[in-house]
Amino acid sequence: MASPGGPRPRGRQRAVVTSERAYRSLLRAYPRELRDEYGEEMARCFGELCREELEERGGLGLAALWANTLPELFYTALKERSTMFARYAYRAAVGVALAAAFILVWLSFGVGIIGADGDPANRMYFGVIAVGIIGAIVARLRPPGMARALFATALAQALVAGIALIFGLGLPWSGPAEILILNGFFVALFVGSALLFRNAGREHLPPAGTGPEG
Amino acid sequence: MGGEDVPGGRSSDPADLLPLTPVALNILLALADGERHGYGIMLEVRERTGGRVRLGPGTLYGAIKRLKEGGVIEESGQRPDPGEAPDDERRRYYRLSGFGGEVLAAEVERLDGLVRAARRKGAFPAPKPSPEGA
Numbered sequence: 001m002a003s004p005g006g007p008r009p010r011g012r013q014r015a016v017v018t019s020e021r022a023y024r025s026l027l028r029a030y031p032r033e034l035r036d037e038y039g040e041e042m043a044r045c046f047g048e049l050c051r052e053e054l055e056e057r058g059g060l061g062l063a064a065l066w067a068n069t070l071p072e073l074f075y076t077a078l079k080e081r082s083t084m085f086a087r088y089a090y091r092a093a094v095g096v097a098l099a100a101a102f103i104l105v106w107l108s109f110g111v112g113i114i115g116a117d118g119d120p121a122n123r124m125y126f127g128v129i130a131v132g133i134i135g136a137i138v139a140r141l142r143p144p145g146m147a148r149a150l151f152a153t154a155l156a157q158a159l160v161a162g163i164a165l166i167f168g169l170g171l172p173w174s175g176p177a178e179i180l181i182l183n184g185f186f187v188a189l190f191v192g193s194a195l196l197f198r199n200a201g202r203e204h205l206p207p208a209g210t211g212p213e214g
Numbered sequence: 215m216g217g218e219d220v221p222g223g224r225s226s227d228p229a230d231l232l233p234l235t236p237v238a239l240n241i242l243l244a245l246a247d248g249e250r251h252g253y254g255i256m257l258e259v260r261e262r263t264g265g266r267v268r269l270g271p272g273t274l275y276g277a278i279k280r281l282k283e284g285g286v287i288e289e290s291g292q293r294p295d296p297g298e299a300p301d302d303e304r305r306r307y308y309r310l311s312g313f314g315g316e317v318l319a320a321e322v323e324r325l326d327g328l329v330r331a332a333r334r335k336g337a338f339p340a341p342k343p344s345p346e347g348a
Contacts, residue, residue, distance in 0.1 A: 045253045
């Protein structure tokens with residue numbers, strides 16, 4: 001059924017092909033993973049919608065379809081990208097936390113962060129690692145709980161630094177600046193990991209808890 | 215538009231995926247009576263909702279991807295009989311998995327419970343406005 005004001009069949013076909021091609025190029029806004037798997041189908045689907053609009057409502061229908069599709073495309077592309085980021089965020093968070101824990105164990109029990117090698121004050125770092133492990137068990141490795149566990153680990157690390165500074169532990173081998181810098185480095189790593197977990201957690205909320213729908 | 219249609223990763227308990235987003239629920243309902251391709255899902259949803267819900271390609275395929283990853287729907291290798299419905303060979307058809315059927319049933323039961331609760335409280339059907347209040 002041709003619309004009175006709509007293009008003729010050949011012009012209509014050209015409009016569909018052009019629209020589909022334009023939509024295909026806009027698909028670059030989506031992450032490669034989605035694009036590779038569904039891009040072709042999405043473009044074909046959009047082509048079908050264009051054909052339908054042109055047949056039913058002519059050029060105005062096609063314009064309206066574009067006006068609805070563009071915001072949808074950019075919103076969903078952003079959503080897909082943030083979901084992808086969250087997936088990588090979880091892995092990155094685990095990597096940062098494990099690396100920080102490994103370096104902490106190696107430095108504190110191998111070389112000694114506080115004082116010389118073998119200074120018993122370094123045993124306080126057992127507590128820091130224990131906070132992280134217990135927190136991870138309580139959180140059952142879920143992102144929001146892991147974020148809290150890592151914040152607690154960072155707090156424990158800062159507490160150890162505070163105790164060392166207040167009681168002058170490790171002197172004269174480790175001055176206040178050295179203790180602050182070394183502990184600050186680990187606090188930053190644990191906080192960074194916690195923030196990554198928090199970001200990952202935002203994307204793992206129950207379905208109804210995220211974004212506009214329908 | 216699409217929210218998070220199923221939480222990350224696979225689950226074996228349908229209740230873990232509830233409540234479904236309206237997009238996910240509409241897609242599962244569209245597939246409840248047979249397999250469809252993406253455009254077919256769009257048309258079914260639009261017709262069933264009287265045009266109130268129109269899924270765009272980005273919303274639809276983002277949801278399809280997550281539902282597939284969650285094991286709720288699966289791709290069908292079968293194609294309609296060419297004698298009955300000539301179709302584009304490149305089209306991919308989707309259908310509910312066994313687990314997806316359980317998820318849909320659990321969600322419908324949840325919604326049914328809500329409707330019954332609303333009836334008990336007199337909130338549904340909507341109470342008629344009283345003449346004094348008008």
